Amino acid sequence: MTRFERSFVWIGGAVFVLALALCAYCYLFGWASPAAEGSWSPVGAITMDTVLFAVFALHHSLFARQSVKGHLASVLPNRLLRSFYVWSASLLLLAVLALWRRVAGDLYHVTGWRAVAHAGVQLAGVWLIARSVARIDALELAGIKPSSGEEALQVAGPYQWVRHPLYLGWLLALFGAAHMTADRLAFAAITTGYLLLAVPWEERSLLRLFGEPYARYQRRVRWRVVPFIY
Numbered sequence: 001m002t003r004f005e006r007s008f009v010w011i012g013g014a015v016f017v018l019a020l021a022l023c024a025y026c027y028l029f030g031w032a033s034p035a036a037e038g039s040w041s042p043v044g045a046i047t048m049d050t051v052l053f054a055v056f057a058l059h060h061s062l063f064a065r066q067s068v069k070g071h072l073a074s075v076l077p078n079r080l081l082r083s084f085y086v087w088s089a090s091l092l093l094l095a096v097l098a099l100w101r102r103v104a105g106d107l108y109h110v111t112g113w114r115a116v117a118h119a120g121v122q123l124a125g126v127w128l129i130a131r132s133v134a135r136i137d138a139l140e141l142a143g144i145k146p147s148s149g150e151e152a153l154q155v156a157g158p159y160q161w162v163r164h165p166l167y168l169g170w171l172l173a174l175f176g177a178a179h180m181t182a183d184r185l186a187f188a189a190i191t192t193g194y195l196l197l198a199v200p201w202e203e204r205s206l207l208r209l210f211g212e213p214y215a216r217y218q219r220r221v222r223w224r225v226v227p228f229i230y
Contacts, residue, residue, distance in 0.1 A: 001079060009083040012090070013142035019090040022097055027174070031183035035102035045101035046186050052099055056092045057194045061201070063089075086143030105182030118178035125172025131158050132166035153210050155217055163203070163218065167195045167225045199224050 001009075040048070062068050063085050072081055110118060135154070139145040158165035174188035203224075206214050224230055 005077075005080060008080065008087075009144045012083045012087040013139070013144045015090045015094075016086045016142045019093040019097075023093060026097055026100070027184060027187060031102075031181055031187070032179060034106035034181050035104045035183055037104050038102060040101050042103050042105060042182065045103045046190075048099075048101045049103070049186055050190050052096045053190050053194065056089070056096050057198075059089060059092055061198070082140065083143035103182040103186045107180040107182065107185060109179040111178075115178040118176050121176030122173050125169040125174075125176060128158055128165050128169030128172065130169075132169060153206075153213055153217065155221075160221065162223045162225055162227060163221050164199060164225050167192075167199070170195065171226070196225065196230065 038045075069081070072084065076084055132154075133141075134157075135152075158168075162168050171188075171192055174184070174192070177184055203214075203218070
């Protein structure tokens with residue numbers, strides 16, 4: 001790997017961390033107080049935010065297609081493919097956050113023991129997310145290290161409860177907030193809507209990749225994301 005390529009992947013990894021950190025900051029602090037009434041109506045702001053996130057989601061869906069992967073592989077070295085994806089996804093997420101339209105409104109704000117209960121729900125969600133990605137190489141995820149190309153079917157731990165525990169953790173972490181502003185709810189609803197819509201396509205890809213072992217796993221673990229619901 002040349003010096004330029006090393007700089008490309010490491011700076012891309014830094015941009016990836018920055019995008020995730022800014023996303024967490026917006027949810028935890030930036031949207032912790034209700035937005036003031038602005039020039040955008042709530043419906044207009046939510047529509048704009050949905051369009052913004054749809055662009056980000058479309059990028060993910062396109063990069064998941066084998067035809068797109070094959071085209072990129074014809075113009076980029078394999079060792080840079082993951083980093084290119086990380087760069088583009090991170091910049092798109094930063095653009096979504098920069099262009100996000102604030103939604104005025106405050107739904108609820110609980111205190112006391114109820115706030116403690118909400119915190120417990122969110123911590124459970126964070127724990128599920130951490131457990132779900134525990135076996136992922138952080139450097140590979142950030143595009144710094146090329147993908148090994150070896151994927152193992154995950155069926156242990158939280159994968160014994162639902163087939164997509166990462167998404168369940170996301171739901172708990174976002175919807176478990178003790179103070180739910182309209183901005184937080186909009187972000188939680190828009191991102192969760194995309195995740196739930198993407199599950200069937202993701203499972204078809206997993207079936208093509210793992211075949212009968214994944215089909216047996218589907219029969220054994222019935223629920224996709226939320227036990228007894230979905």
